[in-house]
Amino acid sequence: MIVGIDLGTTNSLVGVYDSGFVTLIADEAGERLTPSVVHYPAEGEVLVGRTAVRMRTLAPKRTVYSAKRFIGGRVGEEEGRFDYPVVGQPGNPVRFRIGDVMVSPEEVSAQVLRKLKMDAERALGRPVEKAVVTVPAYFNDAQRNATKKAGELAGLEVVRILNEPTAAALAYGLDRLQDRARVAVYDLGGGTFDISILELNQGVFQVLATNGDTRLGGDDIDAALVEYLAEQSGVTAREERERRLADPSVRARLREAAVDAKHRLSEAEQVDVSLPFLEGSQSQVFVITRELLEKLARPILERTRIRCARALADAGLRADELQEVVLVGGSTRMPVVRALVAEMFGRTPNTTQNPDEAVANGATLQAAILDGALREVVLLDVTPLSLGIETFGGLMNVIVPRNTTIPFKAGEMFTNAVAGQRSMLIRVLQGEREKADDNWELGRFEIPFEPLPKGQARVGVQFEIDANGILKVLARDMNTGSEKVVEMASAVDVSDEAVEKMLEDSLEHAFEDMNARIYTEARLKAEEMLPSVEKALALVGDRLSAENIHAIRSAMEDVRVAMHSNAAQQLKKAAAILDDCTQVLATLLVESAMDAVSQNAGGVGQ
Ligand code: AMP
Numbered sequence: 001m002i003v004g005i006d007l008g009t010t011n012s013l014v015g016v017y018d019s020g021f022v023t024l025i026a027d028e029a030g031e032r033l034t035p036s037v038v039h040y041p042a043e044g045e046v047l048v049g050r051t052a053v054r055m056r057t058l059a060p061k062r063t064v065y066s067a068k069r070f071i072g073g074r075v076g077e078e079e080g081r082f083d084y085p086v087v088g089q090p091g092n093p094v095r096f097r098i099g100d101v102m103v104s105p106e107e108v109s110a111q112v113l114r115k116l117k118m119d120a121e122r123a124l125g126r127p128v129e130k131a132v133v134t135v136p137a138y139f140n141d142a143q144r145n146a147t148k149k150a151g152e153l154a155g156l157e158v159v160r161i162l163n164e165p166t167a168a169a170l171a172y173g174l175d176r177l178q179d180r181a182r183v184a185v186y187d188l189g190g191g192t193f194d195i196s197i198l199e200l201n202q203g204v205f206q207v208l209a210t211n212g213d214t215r216l217g218g219d220d221i222d223a224a225l226v227e228y229l230a231e232q233s234g235v236t237a238r239e240e241r242e243r244r245l246a247d248p249s250v251r252a253r254l255r256e257a258a259v260d261a262k263h264r265l266s267e268a269e270q271v272d273v274s275l276p277f278l279e280g281s282q283s284q285v286f287v288i289t290r291e292l293l294e295k296l297a298r299p300i301l302e303r304t305r306i307r308c309a310r311a312l313a314d315a316g317l318r319a320d321e322l323q324e325v326v327l328v329g330g331s332t333r334m335p336v337v338r339a340l341v342a343e344m345f346g347r348t349p350n351t352t353q354n355p356d357e358a359v360a361n362g363a364t365l366q367a368a369i370l371d372g373a374l375r376e377v378v379l380l381d382v383t384p385l386s387l388g389i390e391t392f393g394g395l396m397n398v399i400v401p402r403n404t405t406i407p408f409k410a411g412e413m414f415t416n417a418v419a420g421q422r423s424m425l426i427r428v429l430q431g432e433r434e435k436a437d438d439n440w441e442l443g444r445f446e447i448p449f450e451p452l453p454k455g456q457a458r459v460g461v462q463f464e465i466d467a468n469g470i471l472k473v474l475a476r477d478m479n480t481g482s483e484k485v486v487e488m489a490s491a492v493d494v495s496d497e498a499v500e501k502m503l504e505d506s507l508e509h510a511f512e513d514m515n516a517r518i519y520t521e522a523r524l525k526a527e528e529m530l531p532s533v534e535k536a537l538a539l540v541g542d543r544l545s546a547e548n549i550h551a552i553r554s555a556m557e558d559v560r561v562a563m564h565s566n567a568a569q570q571l572k573k574a575a576a577i578l579d580d581c582t583q584v585l586a587t588l589l590v591e592s593a594m595d596a597v598s599q600n601a602g603g604v605g606q
Contacts, residue, residue: 002130002159002371003120004364006167006357007109007147009068010190010218010330012036013357014116014131015364016124017373022364024357027119033356034119037065038111040098048115057252061085062098066191067108069214070094071150072143083252106146110153117156131156132367134359137163137196137210138384138499140430141442141488144469159370161469165196166205167362168328172353175203181323182208182315186341186349187359188304189329191217195308197315197322206405209314210384211307214500216300218262218331224296225258225288226251229275232286265290266333294336301340308344325349330356383408384499387463387471390427390436392417393520399463402432406469411462413478419454423447426461426475428488432506434513440502442488447475449482519568526559526575533582540588551581 004015004022011033015024024032031050039052040062047055056063060083070086087102088094095102113131120128135147144161151158165185169175174183177200187194194212198205230241245251257273264271270289312319325345331337332355341349353361368374383404391397391414399410416424423446431439449457458478465471476483506513533556541549555578562571 001124001126001128002132002367003117003128004167004360004362004367005113005116005131005133006164006360006363007068007113007133007135007150008036008189008359009066009192010036011356012112012116013360014120015360015367016120017364017368017371022361022368024360024364025116025120025123027115028122034112034115035065036068036109036112037063038067038108039063040101040103042099046111048111056083057249057256060249060252064096064098064103064108067096067105067112069191070105071109072105072140072146106150106153109147109150113150113154113156117154129155129157130159130367132160132162132363132370133158134162134164134167134363136192136194136212137165137207138194138212139469140384140499141469141471145488148470160366162363162366163196163207164328164359165194165198165207165210167360167366168326168353168358169198169205169362170365171358171361172324172326172350174198174324174326175200175205177323182317182321183324183326184308184311184322184345185326185328186304186308186332187212187328188301188331188337189217190331191215191219193217193304193307195304195311197311197317199315207403208317209311209403211311211314212500213303213307216303217329218259220300221262221293221297221331221334222255222258224300225262225293226254228292228296229254229258229273229286233275233284261288262293262334265293266335290335297334297336301337304340305344319345319347322347326353326358327351327355328358383465383469385430385502386432387428387430387442387465388439389414389461390425390429393524394436395517395520396429396431396434396436396439399461400465406465409462409464411460411474414459414461415455416449416452416457416459417454420451421449421457422451423449424457424459424475426473426486428471428473428486431502433502433509434517438505438509438513442471443473443486445473445475445484445486447477447482447484449477450479452479515568518572519566522568522571522575523563526563526571526578529575529578529582530556530559533578533585536582536585536589540585540592543588544584548581548584552578552585555581 006013015022026032034049035053037052039047039055064084085097087097117128148158168185181200183198185196192214193216196210197208199208261271261273273286275284327349386398386402387400388396388398425446427444428442429439430442433439460476462474471488474485558574559578562574
C-alpha cells in the first residue's frame, strides 16, 4: 500500500486509493488538514498538528512552523521573521534551537510525516511503509533529497517525489484533455505562490514553465488584517501599538482572530471579530466586511500578476492559448483571488476540486498508479535549472539543460587540458550562468587517469537523474575503464529564492556572461594558436613572402593585445584574422610534411 502525501508549508495531508476512489484520511479529531507545525515541549511528548498550533501562542519559541522553507539547506530568511530561533550561516545547514537542543528542518518534517503515517495506519488498520510525497516544481536536488530523508526518518520509503502542479493537474483530471492541451496551475497557499504551465503530451504532463514568489500568500493578507485591526483597537499611539504587538502571544492571538475572519469572509459578506486582549481586559467587537478585506488583499494579490505573465512568456504562450486554469492552495478560496485569476487569464478558473486537497489527491492517484491499482499515466517532471560540469577556462558546460524532462540520462566526453595530468576534477554545477563560479557547486570528485599528452585522455561523464530528481554523476576513464559514480550530496545550501535569483541573474548578466564565454573560448584558442604559429614560422617561415610574415606577425600582436585588454569581440576577431592569414602557413606545413614522407619513401625504395 502506497499513500500519497502533500507535505505543505502550512498544512499537510495524506490519502489512500481504495476501490476506485481517493480517500483523504482524517485524524483522531476528524480533521483532514494537519497543520505542518511541531511543538517541542521542555518535557514530554512532541506535539504535531493542531495541538502544536495551540501551543504556538503559549510557547512560540518551542513551536516550529514553515519548516519546509528551510528544508535542504535553505538560508537567507531574515532574522526575526519566525518566532522560533533559526540558526545557520550561509553554507551551513539550518537548525532550529529549541531550548538546548538543535533540530533540523528534516526532523521537523519527519514529525509531520510520522503523524500522517500513524493516522493512515490507524484508519487502514495495517502498516504503511511507502509514500509518494509532493514538492514544489522549483525544488532542487538538495531539497528533494532532504524531503526523501524526512520520509526515511519517519519510517517511510518515499517511492516518488512528485511536483505539486503535476499532482494538482492529475487531481483535476486534466490528463483527459485533448492532446497538446496547455493548462495553468495557480497555487496560492499560506506562504508561497506558484504558477506552473503544463502541457499534456500523449497522456503525459510536461512542465513548460514555472514561476512564483516564495514570500507571498495568505500570511501576508493575515498580516495586513492584523495591522488594520491593531490600528482600530483604540490604542492610538503607534509606538504603544507596536510594543503590544511585539509580545508574540498577543500577536499570535490577534493573528488567529484575523485568519478566522478572513476564512469566514470567503463565504459571508461581513463578519464580527472580537478582540479581547489589546486594550486591557476590555473586549472589543469589530465588523469587517469582505470589501474591506479585499481592499487590503488586492495589492498583495496583484503581485501574482507579473509572475503569471512571466510564466506564460517563458512557455511562449498567450493566456488565450490555455485550455484550463486550475486553482490550488487555501487562499484561492477567496472570491477576490478567483476574480483576479479570471481577469488575468481571461477565463473562469476551474474550481471543481477542493483547492486545499488537490495536491494530496494527485499524490494519491500517483501512488495508486505506482501500486498498479490505477491505469498507467506517466508523469514527467523537468529540471528547474541546468546541470553540468566545469570545463576549460572555468566555463560551465551544460550536460542537462534547464527544463529537461526527467528521468534523464546524458553524457559527454572530456579530455585533459594539460599534458601529464594525472586526474580530472569533476565539479558538478547547477545554474544558468556561463562562468562556472557563478553557478552552484553540487559536489566535486576526482577521477584519476594515466598521464598522457594534452588532449589525449578521454573521460566520459554521464549525468543520470531518476524519477525523483536525484542526480547521479558517473565519470569513466575510457582508456582504462576505471570509473567513479557519485550521488550528489544533499548538503548544498541553496534557497528557493536563490533558484529564482539565479534565473533573474542569468537574464540580467546575459550580455556580460556571453562576453565572458566568447572571451574565454577565444583566449583558449589563441593560447593554443600563438605557440603553434611560432613553431610553424620557425619550420617553414623561410618559404613565406616578407609581406605574409608581416601580416602574420601583426595579427599575432593584435591577438596578444586583445588578450591583455580582456576584449572579447576584439579577441575573437583578431583570432579569426590570425586563423585566416595562417592558412598559407598551414598549407606549407602540410606540404613540408608530405615532402618528408615522400623523401623517406624514396629512401626506402632506393
Ligand atoms: P495552503 O498552504 O494551501 O494550506 O493554504 C493555506 C492558506 O489558505 C492560509 O493562508 C489560509 O488562511 C488560507 N485559507 C484556507 N481556507 C481559506 C478560506 N476559506 N478563505 C480564505 N483563505 C483560506
